[in-house]
Structures are given as C-alpha cells and as structure tokens.
Amino acid sequence: MSTIMDVLIIGGGPTGLYASFYAGLRDLSVAIFEAQAELGGKINFYPEKMVWDVGALPPTKGKKVKEQLIEQAKLFNPTVYTKTKIVALTKENDLFYAEDDLGRTHIGRTVLVCIGGGVVSPQKLPCFIHNNVDDFIHYQFPDQQAINGKHLVISGGGDAAVDYAIEAASYGAKVTLCYRGEQLRAHEAQVKKLTTEGIHVIMNHTIDGVNQADTFNMILTLKNSQTKERIDYLCDHLLIQHGYDRDSALLDRVSFDLAKHEDFYLNCEIPTKTSHPGVFAAGDIHYFAGKVNLLAGAFQDAAQAINQIKHYLDPASVPQAMVSSHNEKFSEMNHQLLVNE
Incomplete structure (x- = not known):
C-alpha cells in the first residue's frame, strides 16, 4: 500500500x-x-x-x-x-x-x-522534424553561450518572440525572426527596437520542415503563407515561440x-x-x-x-x-x- x-x-x-x-x-x-x-x-x-x-x-x-x-x-x-x-x-x-x-x-x-x-506545455511544430536536430530545437530560451556567434531562427511574432530576438542578439547571436503574419503582434516599442538592432525579419512564412544540414546544424523549409512557395534556410538553432x-x-x-x-x-x-x-x-x-x-x-x-x-x-x-x-x-x-x- x-x-x-x-x-x-x-x-x-x-x-x-x-x-x-x-x-x-x-x-x-x-x-x-x-x-x-x-x-x-x-x-x-x-x-x-x-x-x-x-x-x-x-x-x-x-x-x-x-x-x-x-x-x-x-x-x-x-x-x-x-x-x-x-x-x-x-x-x-x-x-x-x-x-x-x-x-x-x-x-x-x-x-x-x-x-x-x-x-x-509549449505548442510544438506540427511539421516533419529530422531526429538528428532535436538538440538544436528549443521551446525555451537556449543557453547564451550555445548561441554566441551562431545563427538562431526564432519562429513567432508575439512579445516573447520579439523580446527573445533582441536578447539573443545581445548575446552575440545572428538572429532571424520568422513569422506567419503580415505584422508582428509584439509591443510597438519592442518592434521598433528590433528594427533598430537590425534583426532580420521574414514575414508571411511558416516552418514546413526541419532537416539535418551539412555546414549548419539544420536546414529549414520555409513556406510562404500566401503564395505557398517554399525556400530552404540554414541555421544553427531554432527557438519556437508559438504560445502554450x-x-x-x-x-x-x-x-x-x-x-x-x-x-x-x-x-x-x-x-x-x-x-x-x-x-x-x-x-x-x-x-x-x-x-x-x-x-x-x-x-x-x-x-x-x-x-x-x-x-x-x-x-x-x-x-x-x-x-x-x-x-x-x-x-x-x-x-x-x-x-x-
């Protein structure tokens, strides 16, 4: 008992x-x-x-x-x-x-x-993910030393995604923000700071697949939410911020x-x-x-x-x-x- x-x-x-x-x-x-x-x-x-x-x-x-x-x-x-x-x-x-x-x-x-x-629980990516890239996909902010000098893609357009993009850049990461919509949903002041910091933003795209890459840790398949066209995008780390x-x-x-x-x-x-x-x-x-x-x-x-x-x-x-x-x-x-x- x-x-x-x-x-x-x-x-x-x-x-x-x-x-x-x-x-x-x-x-x-x-x-x-x-x-x-x-x-x-x-x-x-x-x-x-x-x-x-x-x-x-x-x-x-x-x-x-x-x-x-x-x-x-x-x-x-x-x-x-x-x-x-x-x-x-x-x-x-x-x-x-x-x-x-x-x-x-x-x-x-x-x-x-x-x-x-x-x-x-964080909302997960609904697409195909290659098993060998699991260690480079994050649902919470990664260790700052791991992303220093690396290319980090952040998927999301809300406050957390934008805040993390700014924070990651301050830790020496090359940051790209990818969002499915036409306009970021984060606080106006933070969006302005994102632009000031020169952080690259890809609008109207979703992540449609994640595969292992040769020269980088992974290759993302980005799908245009309007035209449905797909492009490949290389990165070292991926941070998902789609809500909970x-x-x-x-x-x-x-x-x-x-x-x-x-x-x-x-x-x-x-x-x-x-x-x-x-x-x-x-x-x-x-x-x-x-x-x-x-x-x-x-x-x-x-x-x-x-x-x-x-x-x-x-x-x-x-x-x-x-x-x-x-x-x-x-x-x-x-x-x-x-x-x-």
Whole structure:
C-alpha cells in the first residue's frame, strides 16, 4: 500500500516548491507531482530572463532562481515525482487518492493545488522534424553561450518572440525572426527596437520542415503563407515561440465539488481554503479578493496554505511556524554557514 502523505502538492512550480519547504518547517510529510520533466514551472520558460519581483533578491536569472527554489524545496526530503501528471482525484474516508497518468495511486490526508494557470506545455511544430536536430530545437530560451556567434531562427511574432530576438542578439547571436503574419503582434516599442538592432525579419512564412544540414546544424523549409512557395534556410538553432497549451482538466475530474471563479480559478473565500475540506490552493490557480499575482505573492500563498493544512490536520497546533531565523531546525546549518563565512 502507498505511504500516506500529509500533503499531496500538485504542481512543482515556485508555489509548490516553496510549499514543500514550508511544510518541512511544520513537520508535514510531502509528495510533489510535476507533469513536466523538470521542476520549476513557468520559470523554465524564461531561464535567461531576470527576475525582479522577489523582496531582497537582486535581479537574478530565472534558471538561478529555479535552482535555489529546488534546493530549498528538497531540504526536508519530500518525495518528488516529475513527468507525472495527476489525472483524477477522489476522496474516501477523509483520505484523498490521486491517480497519475502511469496508473499509480498516491494517498494523502490533504491536497494542495499549485498548478498555476494549468499544466502549461509549449505548442510544438506540427511539421516533419529530422531526429538528428532535436538538440538544436528549443521551446525555451537556449543557453547564451550555445548561441554566441551562431545563427538562431526564432519562429513567432508575439512579445516573447520579439523580446527573445533582441536578447539573443545581445548575446552575440545572428538572429532571424520568422513569422506567419503580415505584422508582428509584439509591443510597438519592442518592434521598433528590433528594427533598430537590425534583426532580420521574414514575414508571411511558416516552418514546413526541419532537416539535418551539412555546414549548419539544420536546414529549414520555409513556406510562404500566401503564395505557398517554399525556400530552404540554414541555421544553427531554432527557438519556437508559438504560445502554450493550458490543461486544467484535473479540476473537472474530481469526485467532489470545487467552487470556481470565472469558471477556471479555484474560488477561496478565505485565502488558500477551497470550498471542499482538505483541499487547498496556492499561487495563480486560486482566487480571493485582493490576490496578488506576483512571484512574491506565490510564496505568501504557499506559507498560508501550509499553515491552514497544519491546522486542518491538527487543530491544536500553533498558527504558524517559527520564523526561519530562529527556527531550531536550522541551528546546525546556521552554525556551519557562519563558520564558512
């Protein structure tokens, strides 16, 4: 029989990761479930961009913030599942049963939903792709050293595509932006900067195939969306920015009622407490009056949810954990850090 966890955290993004850490402070056992191959949630989509909205943290690249969140989340040894999508949730005798897409069932005393805007997956290219070029096709911003001095094609015409084109050029890449439409959809100021930077733009074309090349990493087949004519185009790396698919079907596959806001977000009259006992929510997926949709707000939500969960499981418990600077759990670690200063 599966081990019964105090908290099943669905979603391994920033909210779920911080909730795992805070649950350790409150002596709660945790299992984290992340549908994607890596923890980090949406931060994985902007690894090279600077994160500015966390108090006392200087501007820090997304990938560094992610690394530190994961390290912090694992401090109290949670059970972590990646490439694991929870597809159904039932309740029996005050226990929750979460079924994953591999047919396994996980048991918890409570559930904390931290799926953000749903399980987010980048929209993939629908055309033929040669197997040997997989390492050079990206759906998130590639490592800046990998693209320095290389030819990068970015497919897309929205804000992210244009921002990334400008950013990649600043890292020394030769950049081409390819877009299916007649006019870019990005913010006017950024489009103007794109022109000022001299970044090459190919309008009215889509990518119709990707093959291995000899002198470059790949050869793209570009199809004119108006004339249907095709041309070959050489490049080293390809970054796809076609938007994201959002899957929140889990919330429709529960065996109990959950009140929603705008037919999507979990409605919480008291922050983080859903309409069903034992089910809590934190981060972008839940709504309450005055909700702040910032990364810093997600951390507050996570701590609030864990405190609510602790009280649900043990009504006699103290309202919140002792602040980390005085918490005895960190005594030895604090001593080592001071010694190593």
